[in-house]
Structure formats: structure tokens, C-alpha cells
Amino acid sequence: MKLHEYQGKEILRQFGVNVQDGKVAYTPDEVRTIAREYGQPVVVKAQVHVGGRGKAGGVKFSPTIDKAFENAEKILGMDIKGLTVNKVLVTKAVDIDAGVEYYVGMIVDRNVQSFTLMASAEGGVEIEEVAAATPEKIIHHRVDPVTGLRPYEAREVAIKAGFKGNLNKIADMMVKMSKAALERDAVLVEINPLFIDADGTPLALDTKFEIDDNAMYRHQDLLSWRETEAEHPLEIEAAKYGFAYVKLDNGNVGVLGNGAGIVMTSLDVVNRAGAKPANFLDIGGGAKAEIVYNAVKLVSKDSDVKAIFINIFGGITRADEVAKGVIQALNEGILTKPVRMRIAGTAETEAKALLAEVNSPLIQMYPDMFQAAEAAAADANKADANTAGDKK
Amino acid sequence: MSILVNKDTHVIVVGMTGREGANHTKAMREFGTKVVAGVTPGKGGQTHEGLPIYNSVGEAVSNHQVDASIIFVPPAGAADAVLESAHAGVPLVILITEGVPTVDMMKAVQEVKALDHASREEGGKGVRLIGGNCPGLISSGECKIGIMPNSIYAEKGRIGLISRSGTLTYEAGKLLQLAGLGTSTTVGIGGDPVIGTTFADVLPLFEADPDTDAIVVIGEIGGADEEAAAEYIKHNMKKPVVAFISGRSAPAGKRMGHAGAIIMGNVGTPESKLAAFKDANVPVADTMPEIIELVKKVLNK
Numbered sequence: 001m002k003l004h005e006y007q008g009k010e011i012l013r014q015f016g017v018n019v020q021d022g023k024v025a026y027t028p029d030e031v032r033t034i035a036r037e038y039g040q041p042v043v044v045k046a047q048v049h050v051g052g053r054g055k056a057g058g059v060k061f062s063p064t065i066d067k068a069f070e071n072a073e074k075i076l077g078m079d080i081k082g083l084t085v086n087k088v089l090v091t092k093a094v095d096i097d098a099g100v101e102y103y104v105g106m107i108v109d110r111n112v113q114s115f116t117l118m119a120s121a122e123g124g125v126e127i128e129e130v131a132a133a134t135p136e137k138i139i140h141h142r143v144d145p146v147t148g149l150r151p152y153e154a155r156e157v158a159i160k161a162g163f164k165g166n167l168n169k170i171a172d173m174m175v176k177m178s179k180a181a182l183e184r185d186a187v188l189v190e191i192n193p194l195f196i197d198a199d200g201t202p203l204a205l206d207t208k209f210e211i212d213d214n215a216m217y218r219h220q221d222l223l224s225w226r227e228t229e230a231e232h233p234l235e236i237e238a239a240k241y242g243f244a245y246v247k248l249d250n251g252n253v254g255v256l257g258n259g260a261g262i263v264m265t266s267l268d269v270v271n272r273a274g275a276k277p278a279n280f281l282d283i284g285g286g287a288k289a290e291i292v293y294n295a296v297k298l299v300s301k302d303s304d305v306k307a308i309f310i311n312i313f314g315g316i317t318r319a320d321e322v323a324k325g326v327i328q329a330l331n332e333g334i335l336t337k338p339v340r341m342r343i344a345g346t347a348e349t350e351a352k353a354l355l356a357e358v359n360s361p362l363i364q365m366y367p368d369m370f371q372a373a374e375a376a377a378a379d380a381n382k383a384d385a386n387t388a389g390d391k392k
Numbered sequence: 393m394s395i396l397v398n399k400d401t402h403v404i405v406v407g408m409t410g411r412e413g414a415n416h417t418k419a420m421r422e423f424g425t426k427v428v429a430g431v432t433p434g435k436g437g438q439t440h441e442g443l444p445i446y447n448s449v450g451e452a453v454s455n456h457q458v459d460a461s462i463i464f465v466p467p468a469g470a471a472d473a474v475l476e477s478a479h480a481g482v483p484l485v486i487l488i489t490e491g492v493p494t495v496d497m498m499k500a501v502q503e504v505k506a507l508d509h510a511s512r513e514e515g516g517k518g519v520r521l522i523g524g525n526c527p528g529l530i531s532s533g534e535c536k537i538g539i540m541p542n543s544i545y546a547e548k549g550r551i552g553l554i555s556r557s558g559t560l561t562y563e564a565g566k567l568l569q570l571a572g573l574g575t576s577t578t579v580g581i582g583g584d585p586v587i588g589t590t591f592a593d594v595l596p597l598f599e600a601d602p603d604t605d606a607i608v609v610i611g612e613i614g615g616a617d618e619e620a621a622a623e624y625i626k627h628n629m630k631k632p633v634v635a636f637i638s639g640r641s642a643p644a645g646k647r648m649g650h651a652g653a654i655i656m657g658n659v660g661t662p663e664s665k666l667a668a669f670k671d672a673n674v675p676v677a678d679t680m681p682e683i684i685e686l687v688k689k690v691l692n693k
Contacts, residue, residue: 110585110615114498145498185495214467215493248643260583261557261612264639265680271641272679280642285490285539285558286412313559313566315527316412316539345541345562369563370679 001211004047006089007225008189008209015180017173017191019204022091031072034090035065041093044071045206046078046085049227051126056080061093094195094205096124101193101205102163103127104174106143106181108188108212115143115181117154117174119161124193149178166200173202184222185215234279234298241294244282247302251278252380253373254299254308254337258283258317266311269369275377278304285316292325297334306383307338309376311369314345323351327358338362340376342369394531395552395577395597395604396484396520399424401535402457404482406431406449406473407464408440412488416464416539417441423536423545428456449480460484462528462537470524471496474588478504478519481511486537487523487588497524497586504588521588527558527580538580540565549574551687552598554591555610556583556617560638563680564610571684576604583612591621599629606632606690608683609674613639614660622668632690635669636677637662 003011009019021038024047025031035042046058053059058080062068068090078085101123109116120138122130130137139161143149154171163170173194181189190208197203211219238245244260253270255277257263267277279302283295299305312322322343329335339362343351355365366372403420407413408430418441421427429444429452436447446452449461461482465473470489477485485504501521508518522529528538533548539558544565551568553575555561561580568575579594581587591609598604607629611618618637625633640662669676675690677683 108494108498108585110587110617111620113501113586145495145502182495185493187494212494214491215495217468218493257559259557259559261555261610261638262559262563264557264612264642265560265563268639268641269679277641313562315541315558315562316416344566368681370681 001213001216001222001226002049003209003211003222003225004049004089005045005207006047008207009204011180011184011209012177012191012204012207015183016176017180017204018202020091020094020195022089024087025072025090026076026087028069028072028076031088031090032065032069035062035068038090038092042068043091043093044068044075045089045091046075046080047087047089048080048083048085050081050083053080058085094203096195099195099197100164101195102161103130103138103190103192104177104194105188105190105192105208106178106186109142112142114145115178117141117143117149117157117178119157119163119174121162127190127192143178145182148182149175151175154178163196164200165196165202169200170196170202184219185212186210187212234302237298238281241291241298243284243287243291243295244280245298246280248277248279251276251304252306252384253376254278254281254302254305255311256281256283256295256299256308257311258287258313258322259285262311262313266309266369266373269311269373270309270377273370273374273377275380278302283317283322287317287321289321289324289328292322293328296326296329296339300329300334300337305337305380307340307376307379309373310339310341310343311372312341312343312345314343314347317345318347319343319345319351320347320354323354326363327354330358330360330362335362338364338376338379340364340366340372340379342366342372394534395594395601396529396579397460397531397535397537397577399534400426401459401537402426402428403537404429404431404449404452404456404458404461405464406461406477408432408443409435409438409445410464412539413464414440416462417443419539419542420462420536423530423542425535425537428452428458431461449476449482453480453482458482460486460537462486462488464488467491467493471500474500474521475503478507478521483517483519484537485519485521485588486526486528487521488526488528488539489523490525492524492584494584494586497584501586501588522579523582523588525584526582526587527561529577529579531577532575540578540580544569545575545578547574548576550576550603550605552576552601552604552607553578553610554594554598554607555580556612557610557638560610560636560680564608564636564683567680567684568608568687571688573684573687576601585615590617592617592624595621595624595629595633599631604631606634606687608687609633609635611635611637611665613637613642613662613665616660618665619668622665622672622674625674626672633672633674634677634683634686634690635674636680636683637665
């Protein structure tokens with residue numbers, strides 16, 4: 001689960017990290033009130049779950065109270081990469097010239113099977129750009145998941161990264177950030193910029209914080225922060241049913257399979273067949289008929305989808321359960337688009353018997369995934385061509 | 393011969409009385425796996441399908457020869473179950489569970505590695521964890537510790553298979569079977585960001601196995617495990633290796649189910665994996681059936 005900047009800052013504050021003061025506002029009037037309270041220049045920052053807010057005009061320095069109000073009027077309601085800004089964070093402005101900006105972050109790193117702590121003296125810009133252009137300017141350090149980051153390690157990293165300031169205070173801040181990452185099951189935590197003032201004291205000016213969805217059961221207190229409006233409506237519905245669904249742009253074939261690997265390969269196969277996948281839907285392992293029924297229902301609802309390609313290789317998943325789910329959708333009239341499927345593995349014979357019994361032109365089986373994908377691609381492209389013809 | 397397991401491997405099932413545990417215990421026994429006992433805390437003393445159930449792995453180990461354990465425990469207790477098996481001295485631990493918190497896996501994997509090291513220092517067998525979120529491993533015709541469909545792996549072949557994806561493991565296994573090549577041992581290493589055994593950990597076992605002639609590696613986008621495998625192959629492998637990478641057309645930045653299947657920056661892109669395999673002289677199949685053509689080609693060399 002991705003957190004907003006103000007939420008990530010709240011967590012870091014709970015772990016003792018020195019975080020810049022700020023308050024959330026939903027209207028320009030609220031922004032004015034907060035700016036008046038702070039009595040100094042403020043920064044108005046869009047709170048949306050995408051990167052590059054600054055470049056999109058979603059972060060504005062506001063030297064006066066009136067300017068803060070004006071900026072809030074501009075930012076609230078703004079569209080940033082398809083998401084509408086409905087709240088802003090108002091923070092006290094910091095005189096950047098009176099200090100330095102650094103970067104620190106922790107990320108789950110499968111290569112070291114733990115977190116990697118990253119630090120760079122190149123703060124305040126997108127770290128991906130630094131990584132691409134000058135990777136040597138980012139210091140990497142594996143964090144022991146049991147002991148967490150120790151102060152001496154943090155000092156070493158800070159020294160290697162070339163941080164100037166109060167080393168003990170900076171190290172202490174990094175240790176606290178690492179504690180937050182481990183205890184709050186972060187996938188990613190970034191403090192960027194990390195501002196070091198003239199006295200050498202660190203202050204977190206901006207943060208990114210993302211929590212491992214698998215660990216949400218032990219962070220029930222954060223569940224109210226989940227914002228479903230930032231997700232695709234069908235993705236929200238999919239989450240309710242417990243399968244992984246990703247809406248893809250400009251597609252016309254619904255793609256459904258059992259397992260991330262087979263679904264990814266199915267996307268590749270649809271592309272090769274000359275059509276475009278409209279989604280990625282993994283029914284997961286051991287799915288029962290009801291899950292499959294809901295999956296078919298969900299994909300059918302997507303008006304971009306002109307044909308559905310189902311690719312099943314049953315292991316823990318029983319192919320007959322998959323067939324039952326598809327048949328139920330057909331019987332209830334939910335299935336109106338052609339389903340082209342390849343079905344193999346556990347209970348394959350039973351599944352084929354069930355589907356043969358139904359004998360509907362809407363559901364056709366193919367001996368391998370390529371033929372099924374090609375059939376779905378042909379159906380979808382034909383439907384698209386017909387629609388285009390109608391429009392003329 | 394085979395790697396890691398064979399017809400004499402004695403297996404316990406942790407979580408045998410649960411739905412998945414029960415179903416797959418049955419399937420494993422049908423395959424011919426020597427399942428000797430189950431473990432379900434609180435159900436010790438009962439029997440399941442004629443097998444004794446114990447309250448702890450320790451109890452099972454004191455009463456039976458145990459060479460491996462397979463874990464069907466829900467995510468919240470899965471890492472703990474791994475550590476229970478590892479501390480009880482089970483040399484091979486297979487975690488099937490999907491959705492285990494990453495931090496739990498980081499801690500468990502690290503502890504298992506420390507135990508492995510300590511055990512080997514003392515001249516013991518060590519401890520190896522495979523998974524989580526994996527289909528397990530299977531030596532064709534001999535032993536299955538996992539959830540793969542039995543029929544694909546009935547006959548012994550001479551191709552080793554390692555895969556990050558469960559379903560693609562079956563897919564490749566089936567294609568190798570239909571082509572008359574068959575598999576020696578298949579290891580599903582799992583798709584999670586932190587796993588016990590990686591491609592590079594399994595490759596040397598196949599290199600040393602006299603009954604494996606070539607190895608198929610099935611990777612996917614995200615992470616750098618394929619790149620690490622390519623590096624290992626380049627410097628250490630004499631046997632031919634063929635690779636496949638799933639998700640090559642997936643859009644960058646979107647998470648495709650597996651936590652690992654996401655492209656972060658330039659790390660884990662299909663391009664970097666293709667380049668790494670090319671550098672190691674490993675042919676990469678564009679489609680799954682092409683894997684077979686490539687395997688035939690490398691075998692004829």
C-alpha cells in the first residue's frame with residue numbers, strides 16, 4: 001500500500017525522525033488558515049500517489065498567505081498523471097540555501113535478500129536519474145533484518161556518501177528510519193530531500209513510504225489510510241475477490257490465468273498474436289469455481305475487452321473448477337464475449353468433459369496457448385474493426 | 393540419480409490436516425513420495441490417512457527418519473514454520489505458502505543460512521530452504537515434494553528445470569515430456585522478492601548431477617536473479633543451459649502479481665536479462681515451445 005507524503009511523515013515522526021511540520025488541507029480556505037498559523041512562507045504540495053508532482057506543477061512555494069490560497073486553488077482539483085488532487089499538504093518553508101539536500105532510502109532488495117540502505121549527497125532530485133547517470137554517487141548498504149541498522153553502520157554510510165553535518169544526528173535519523181521500515185513492513189522508504197541545516201541537524205522534507213500488502217494484517221491501524229479512489233474501479237473490485245488484476249492501456253483481449261508467470265507469458269503470447277492485452281488477471285493458486293466466475297464477470301465488464309483468453313495449467317488449481325466458473329458465467333448470461341481457452345493439468349479431463357457438454361460457440365477450447373491466443377486475438381481485432389466501421 | 397531428493401527421501405508435511413496439506417499429501421503419496429508423518433500443533437496423536445500427526449517437527453524428527461519437510465501453513469505462521477523445521481535439523485525445507493510478509497522471509501532466510509553454515513561446520517548435512525510461494529521440487533519418477541501435477545513427471549528424463557513461476561514449470565515440463573526429453577529434477581524456486589534458494593544455488597547441483605544433460609532456466613522480469621544465474625553459468629557451467637523470460641511485453645512499473653515481477657528503473661528489465669544470457673552464451677527462447685528446439689540444438693552440439 002502506497003502512503004501519501006503526509007502519512008509517511010507521520011510514521012517517521014512516530015519513530016522519532018525529525019520531520020518538517022505540516023498539515024493537510026482540502027480547500028483553499030483551510031490552506032489560508034494553516035499558512036496564517038505558521039506565519040511564514042509555506043509550501044503547498046499535492047497529495048497524490050504518483051511521482052513527479054513537482055514537475056507537474058503540484059508543489060508550489062508560497063511566500064505570502066494570499067499566494068498560498070492562490071496556489072491551493074490551482075493545485076486542488078488538478079490532474080496529475082490521471083489522478084485528481086483532492087488534498088494538499090501545507091508545510092513550513094525551509095530556506096534551502098541555508099543548508100544542503102541529501103537522499104536516504106531503504107528498499108526491499110532481492111539481490112541481498114534484505115533491505116538495502118541507499119544514501120547520496122545528490123538529494124532533492126529524482127534518485128532514479130542519479131542512479132542512471134552517476135550510479136557511483138549512491139552508496140548501498142545491506143541492512144541486517146534481525147539487528148536492524150546499527151549507528152556505526154549508519155555513520156559509515158553517511159561518511160561514504162559525503163554527508164556534511166552532525167554525523168551522530170544524521171546516523172541516528174537513519175537508524176530510526178530503518179526501524180520504521182522494518183517494523184512497519186515497508187517495501188520502500190525514501191527521505192528526499194533530507195535537509196541538513198546550518199547546525200548540521202537533519203530534517204525530512206519529503207518522503208515516500210510503501211507498505212508490503214502481505215503484511216497489512218499486522219498494520220490494521222493504517223487500513224483507514226487506504227484510498228481506493230486512486231485505483232482503477234475494476235482493480236478495487238478484484239481486490240475484494242482476492243485475485244490480482246491490473247488494467248492495461250489500449251488493449252482488447254481480456255487475459256486470465258492461474259499464476260503470475262503464466263499470465264505474464266499469456267500477455268506476451270497475445271502481443272505476438274497481433275492483439276493487445278486489456279488486463280492482467282491472476283486467479284491465483286487453488287482457485288475455486290466462484291473465484292473464476294467472479295474473474296470472468298469482472299473482465300466481461302471491461303468495455304475494452306472484445307474477447308477473453310483463458311490460459312490454465314492446473315497444479316494446485318483444478319481445471320474442472322475453472323470450467324465450472326466459466327460455465328456459471330455463461331448460464332447466468334454474464335458471458336457475452338467469446339472465450340478462447342487452453343486448459344491443461346490437474347483435472348484437465350473433467351474440465352474438458354464439462355465444457356464439451358455445454359457446447360457453446362462462445363466457449364472454445366484449443367490444444368495449446370498459441371492457438372487459443374490467436375483465436376482470441378482474431379475475435380477481438382475483428383470486433384474492433386467492426387466497431388470502427390460502425391463509427392464511420 | 394537426481395538432485396536434492398530421490399525415492400528414498402522421507403518427508404513430513406507441516407500443516408497436513410489443512411485442506412491443501414491433505415490434498416497434496418494424497419497426491420504426493422500417489423506419486424510415490426515416502427511421506428512418513430504430518431505436523432499440526434494441537435493435533436498430535438491423531439492419524440491422517442494412516443499417517444501419524446505430531447504436535448511439533450521436533451517430535452516427528454525424534455520418531456522418524458526425516459529428510460525433508462513441506463510446509464502448508466498460512467502466511468502469518470509460515471516463516472515460523474520454516475524456522476521450526478530448520479532448527480529441528482530437517483536438511484531440506486520447502487515452503488509452498490504464498491503471501492508471506494517479506495520482512496518475515498528476510499529474517500527466516502538469514503537464519504536458515506546461518507544454521508546451514510553452522511551445520512556444515514560441524515560436518516552435518518546443512519539446511520536448505522526452497523520457496524516460499526513456490527510449487528516445490530520433483531525428481532521425475534522418484535519423489536515429489538510439492539504441488540505439481542503428477543502426470544507430467546512420471547517418466548525420468550535428462551533435462552534439469554529451474555523456474556521462478558509455478559505454472560510455467562508445468563508448462564515447460566509438459567513440453568519436455570511431449571518432446572520425449574523429459575525432466576530429471578524440476579525445482580520451482582518461487583516468485584517472491586526474498587526466497588531461500590535462487591537459480592545460482594541450484595545450477596551447481598545440476599552441473600554435478602550425472603543424470604542431467606542440459607538445464608532449462610525459466611525466469612521473469614524483475615529482480616536480478618537471472619543476471620546472477622548468467623554470471624554463474626558464464627564462469628562455472630560446462631553443461632548447456634537454455635533460458636526463457638516471462639513477461640517481456642509487460643509494461644514497466646506495473647506490478648504483475650508476483651511481488652518480484654516488477655521492473656524498477658533499469659534493474660530487472662527484459663533487455664538486461666537477455667543481454668546477460670547472451671553474454672553467457674545461453675540461448676533464450678522467444679516462446680515456450682522454442683525452449684524444446686533450443687534444448688535439442690544444444691544437446692546435439
